[in-house]
Amino acid sequence: MKGLFKSKPRTPVDIVRQTREGLVQLDLHSGSRSGDAKREEKMTELSKNIRDMKSILYGNGESEPVTEACVQLTQEFFRENTLRLLIIHLPKLNLETRKDATQVVANLQRQQVSSKIVASEYLESNKDLLDILILGYENMDIALHYGAMLRECIRHQSIARYVLESEHMKKFFDYIQLPNFDIASDASATFKELLTRHKATVAEFLSNNYDWFFEEFNSRLLSSTNYITKRQAIKLLGDMLLDRSNAAVMMRYVSSKDNLMILMNLLRDSSKNIQIEAFHVFKLFAANKNKPPEVVNILVTNRSKLLRFFAGFKIDKEDEQFEADKEQVIKEISAL
Amino acid sequence: MLRAAGLFAPAASPPSSAMAPANNVSNGGSEEEARYPLNAESYRLLCKIGSGVSAVVYKAVCLPLGSSSSSSAVVAIKAIDLERSRVDLDGVRREAKAMALLSHRNVLRAHCSFTVGSHLWVVMPFMGAGSLHSILRHGFPGGLPEPCVAVVLAETLRALCYLHGQGRIHRDIKAGNILVDSDGAVKLADFGVSASIYETMHASASASAATAALGLGSSASCCFNDVAGTPYWMAPEVIHSHVGYGIKADIWSFGITALELAHGRPPLSHLPPSKSMLMRITSRVRLEDEESAAASSSSNKFSRAFKDMVSACLCQEPAKRPSAEKLLRHPFFKACSRRSKDFLVRNVLAAVPSIEERCSKDDDAGNDLCGCVVGARGGGARCVSPCRRHAADDDVVGVKNRRISGWNFNEDNLELDPTTTEEPAAEKRCVPFENPVVELDDSDSTGDGDRRRRPSHGDEDQDHGKAAEVVGFKEQQEVVTRKLMAVLQSLEMQRDMVTNVLERTAGSFDGGGNGGACGESVTGPRQEEREEMLLGYVRQLEHRVGDLRMEVEEEMAWNARLEKMMLQEKEINSSQASAGNSFS
Numbered sequence: 002m003k004g005l006f007k008s009k010p011r012t013p014v015d016i017v018r019q020t021r022e023g024l025v026q027l028d029l030h031s032g033s034r035s036g037d038a039k040r041e042e043k044m045t046e047l048s049k050n051i052r053d054m055k056s057i058l059y060g061n062g063e064s065e066p067v068t069e070a071c072v073q074l075t076q077e078f079f080r081e082n083t084l085r086l087l088i089i090h091l092p093k094l095n096l097e098t099r100k101d102a103t104q105v106v107a108n109l110q111r112q113q114v115s116s117k118i119v120a121s122e123y124l125e126s127n128k129d130l131l132d133i134l135i136l137g138y139e140n141m142d143i144a145l146h147y148g149a150m151l152r153e154c155i156r157h158q159s160i161a162r163y164v165l166e167s168e169h170m171k172k173f174f175d176y177i178q179l180p181n182f183d184i185a186s187d188a189s190a191t192f193k194e195l196l197t198r199h200k201a202t203v204a205e206f207l208s209n210n211y212d213w214f215f216e217e218f219n220s221r222l223l224s225s226t227n228y229i230t231k232r233q234a235i236k237l238l239g240d241m242l243l244d245r246s247n248a249a250v251m252m253r254y255v256s257s258k259d260n261l262m263i264l265m266n267l268l269r270d271s272s273k274n275i276q277i278e279a280f281h282v283f284k285l286f287a288a289n290k291n292k293p294p295e296v297v298n299i300l301v302t303n304r305s306k307l308l309r310f311f312a313g314f315k316i317d318k319e320d321e322q323f324e325a326d327k328e329q330v331i332k333e334i335s336a337l
Numbered sequence: 338m339l340r341a342a343g344l345f346a347p348a349a350s351p352p353s354s355a356m357a358p359a360n361n362v363s364n365g366g367s368e369e370e371a372r373y374p375l376n377a378e379s380y381r382l383l384c385k386i387g388s389g390v391s392a393v394v395y396k397a398v399c400l401p402l403g404s405s406s407s408s409s410a411v412v413a414i415k416a417i418d419l420e421r422s423r424v425d426l427d428g429v430r431r432e433a434k435a436m437a438l439l440s441h442r443n444v445l446r447a448h449c450s451f452t453v454g455s456h457l458w459v460v461m462p463f464m465g466a467g468s469l470h471s472i473l474r475h476g477f478p479g480g481l482p483e484p485c486v487a488v489v490l491a492e493t494l495r496a497l498c499y500l501h502g503q504g505r506i507h508r509d510i511k512a513g514n515i516l517v518d519s520d521g522a523v524k525l526a527d528f529g530v531s532a533s534i535y536e537t538m539h540a541s542a543s544a545s546a547a548t549a550a551l552g553l554g555s556s557a558s559c560c561f562n563d564v565a566g567t568p569y570w571m572a573p574e575v576i577h578s579h580v581g582y583g584i585k586a587d588i589w590s591f592g593i594t595a596l597e598l599a600h601g602r603p604p605l606s607h608l609p610p611s612k613s614m615l616m617r618i619t620s621r622v623r624l625e626d627e628e629s630a631a632a633s634s635s636s637n638k639f640s641r642a643f644k645d646m647v648s649a650c651l652c653q654e655p656a657k658r659p660s661a662e663k664l665l666r667h668p669f670f671k672a673c674s675r676r677s678k679d680f681l682v683r684n685v686l687a688a689v690p691s692i693e694e695r696c697s698k699d700d701d702a703g704n705d706l707c708g709c710v711v712g713a714r715g716g717g718a719r720c721v722s723p724c725r726r727h728a729a730d731d732d733v734v735g736v737k738n739r740r741i742s743g744w745n746f747n748e749d750n751l752e753l754d755p756t757t758t759e760e761p762a763a764e765k766r767c768v769p770f771e772n773p774v775v776e777l778d779d780s781d782s783t784g785d786g787d788r789r790r791r792p793s794h795g796d797e798d799q800d801h802g803k804a805a806e807v808v809g810f811k812e813q814q815e816v817v818t819r820k821l822m823a824v825l826q827s828l829e830m831q832r833d834m835v836t837n838v839l840e841r842t843a844g845s846f847d848g849g850g851n852g853g854a855c856g857e858s859v860t861g862p863r864q865e866e867r868e869e870m871l872l873g874y875v876r877q878l879e880h881r882v883g884d885l886r887m888e889v890e891e892e893m894a895w896n897a898r899l900e901k902m903m904l905q906e907k908e909i910n911s912s913q914a915s916a917g918n919s920f921s
Contacts, residue, residue: 097440
């Protein structure tokens with residue numbers, strides 16, 4: 002049924018404004034107990050506005066997003082503190098609206114207005130929002146939403162650098178090991194993103210923070226008794242060390258006998274997956290042309306064991322690269 | 338089952354001690370729900386109620402909640418074996434996240450999930466009547482009556498409407514994933530392969546997540562294959578076509594599920610998997626076959642509305658398949674809204690044995706209920722599901738030689754390092770290579786035992802899983818080609834056999850002719866008739882072989898193209914990898 006008087010369609014700017022107003026009112030109403038029905042109504046309206054923003058940014062089943070509309074929305078969104086309001090009030094929204102809001106925030110991170118990423122500029126002058134997002138991992142109700150937003154925000158190199166260098170970085174070692182699997186694995190996804198996405202920034206972070214970072218990494222993650230923590234950590238370590246941009250850090254890592262011992266213990270882990278990931282790091286120790294004497298010493302002492310181990314070390318599917326690496330490692334160790 | 342419960346008893350810790358962890362997580366979950374503890378000790382597994390390639394589902398009781406005697410204390414726990422090679426952690430993470438964030442009365446939502454050793458336990462509401470697959474098997478082998486089919490499908494469609502509205506594609510709609518509670522509530526479950534369109538768009542950093550979401554297969558855990566940091570962009574139109582594609586793929590499976598519920602088994606399931614797979618990709622044959630199948634087995638059993646609804650879902654062209662929302666308005670579902678919730682209870686659930694009885698039946702039949710329960714005694718650490726062991730048998734056998742009991746870090750003037758002190762001192766000297774660690778020995782023996790009993794079972798299961806897995810796109814390409822080749826071969830063989838038979842009957846006919854003229858006159862016409870029939874059959878077969886050959890050729894050309902693309906990508910990868918590797 003179509004109304005006789007079609008109301009003028011709301012522009013993207015209208016929708017953002019109404020969203021902002023709705024969020025502000027949420028704040029006002031939360032204190033005073035003004036009629037539940039009215040509050041309900043406001044909430045419904047707010048939810049609808051957020052959903053409308055989502056359809057503008059992503060398009061819907063019938064139509065694709067229109068660039069001009071996205072630009073208008075983005076501009077209006079960051080012209081004032083809509084992002085701050087949305088993040089702060091997220092816990093008050095219902096589940097579906099939280100999800101919509103998360104998707105809106107995610108999408109906005111890469112919207113460009115006259116070839117500039119507005120979101121990045123906004124976040125740079127509102128870095129405390131990132132603190133809020135990170136601490137979200139401590140609240141089970143919003144952890145997954147804040148986590149998803151956070152991962153989108155650290156797409157910006159400057160923001161990733163802020164998080165890497167913040168005190169919060171240490172907290173990730175706790176978050177990764179939260180008992181709640183969905184939250185812990187979300188935290189590890191963010192952790193991984195922080196340590197692999199922006200190559201130069203990561204390389205700089207790792208060299209400046211080498212001591213504490215790898216101390217924590219080795220003792221809390223690689224030596225963890227938790228299967229999944231160990232498995233994700235060893236995979237991430239491989240990803241980091243095998244990245245060209247981290248060559249200097251890698252050289253430092255593979256020159257330490259303590260690190261070698263941890264890796265050798267992981268090689269004989271009861272999990273095949275962990276063994277394989279450990280091998281990808283172990284091979285770096287073996288391939289190092291300037292092995293320190295203490296590393297050589299360990300390898301020589303365990304030479305026969307290692308060779309026997311590698312003789313029976315196979316992965317389920319054929320992998321030429323793996324076999325070649327293994328050959329190389331065997332050669333290196335035999336030649337010591 | 339009593340045996341199982343008995344075995345579990347020792348694993349149960351006293352409720353008082355189990356209360357503590359439950360309280361620790363009191364700030365979690367959503368407000369009105371009971372809090373479920375995040376440790377294995379708080380649950381007692383009662384019996385196995387289902388199993389898949391890399392997961393086992395148990396009925397269990399949550400001990401801290403048990404005292405309140407509420408039904409929420411009974412749960413289902415899906416124990417996913419994370420060590421199984423086919424499970425990739427990103428996929429598991431997506432499933433956990435999906436299940437935590439979906440909220441709809443027709444979608445099964447997880448209470449919580451946590452790891453237990455190398456298993457992930459997903460604690461879910463216990464759906465008392467089990468899956469429709471199981472209901473069909475134990476009470477309705479010929480299919481459900483049409484009104485019940487309609488109710489189940491309408492509820493499933495509501496779940497699909499919700500999922501699709503969320504930009505989520507289920508990708509594994511089938512009777513086995515539709516669960517029914519004892520009060521008749523219907524819920525869609527198992528998001529193991531589901532994908533979110535939004536997540537696909539966002540996962541730009543991790544190419545593997547994106548490709549997995551696209552159904553291009555999950556990458557192995559080898560670092561060298563990672564194209565780390567390659568930005569992954571998808572144009573909106575691609576996403577849209579993807580949305581359209583994915584969502585409509587669910588509608589197709591929904592149509593097949595409708596037939597499955599109506600007939601008691603999915604269409605084409607009487608054919609070997611290879612052939613049914615083939616049929617699915619050759620449109621002509623498939624549609625004809627379905628129509629004839631529907632016509633033959635249930636000619637007048639089902640209404641026109643049903644047939645019309647199903648054929649709309651099974652439209653070759655994805656774009657022409659109706660959306661879930663539109664489908665829900667189909668006349669076939671008209672009556673559903675009038676039916677009360679206990680319609681299914683009265684008409685379906687009353688006719689099937691309880692889930693426990695079904696399980697014990699399976700047990701008697703020697704179905705794959707294995708010693709799953711044994712592990713739980715060990716304090717929960719290396720818990721549950723030695724099931725993976727028979728599927729990963731070769732693995733276990735290999736491990737024996739591979740296991741190293743300890744390294745020598747403290748010899749030759751090396752300082753004694755604290756991290757190595759936990760190594761037993763004896764091992765430093767004797768290098769007990771041949772002595773696998775005790776726990777491994779254990780697992781070995783159970784694994785071997787199982788294998789001896791049913792030598793090929795594990796492999797078969799794995800094959801099944803492979804066929805079912807939609808994710809591995811490239812893998813699927815290969816499988817399809819291989820299967821096509823096999824079918825082609827078998828058809829060719831059949832053709833040869835038929836011609837052979839033809840020749841021989843012709844020969845014997847000649848021979849008979851020598852014996853007496855009267856015999857010839859009697860058998861003549863019948864022989865001719867048979868011969869003609871056989872010839873017709875041969876011609877049909879030849880036709881089929883021709884079609885198949887074309888199919889194979891197409892498939893191979895496509896494969897070749899894919900291979901070329903992969904090779905190019907590999908080259909880029911390896912040049913990157915070698916660059917990263919040559920630090921020396």
